[in-house]
Amino acid sequence: MGENRTTASIGLVVALSIALGGAGGYILGREHAPAPGPVAAETTDCAGVDEVIDEMLEERDAVGESGLPTHEAQDEEEHLTVKIMTVVDQNPDCFDAHLRATASTYLEDQRQGAAQDDTQRIIDCMKDTAPYGC
Numbered sequence: 369m370g371e372n373r374t375t376a377s378i379g380l381v382v383a384l385s386i387a388l389g390g391a392g393g394y395i396l397g398r399e400h401a402p403a404p405g406p407v408a409a410e411t412t413d414c415a416g417v418d419e420v421i422d423e424m425l426e427e428r429d430a431v432g433e434s435g436l437p438t439h440e441a442q443d444e445e446e447h448l449t450v451k452i453m454t455v456v457d458q459n460p461d462c463f464d465a466h467l468r469a470t471a472s473t474y475l476e477d478q479r480q481g482a483a484q485d486d487t488q489r490i491i492d493c494m495k496d497t498a499p500y501g502c
Contacts, residue, residue, distance in 0.1 A: 411498035
């Protein structure tokens, strides 16, 4: 009978250690956890975001009628499109998931295209075949 008491006592000690260890870790974690971050003071002003985008769309549409040379007009339209997509990407509370995904994909494609253009410019400069200054 003495062995059963010893085994039961050891089992009880192990069970309590595990239980208290888990609780102790939880309590210790709660005690030393960082303070929660600040709560957003206000929500995104979606009406203001819509106004900004409307202004940029009007500006983009006006570029086509500005009389700029074609390549300059295309560059300006592209620049304004990137700005519009950036506004959409940075204001997720104001747009649905589909539009945000479209904006994000567009911006990533732009970054990749710019990297490819830069790489080609470096290659052209190294070969001394650049049609423009290096």
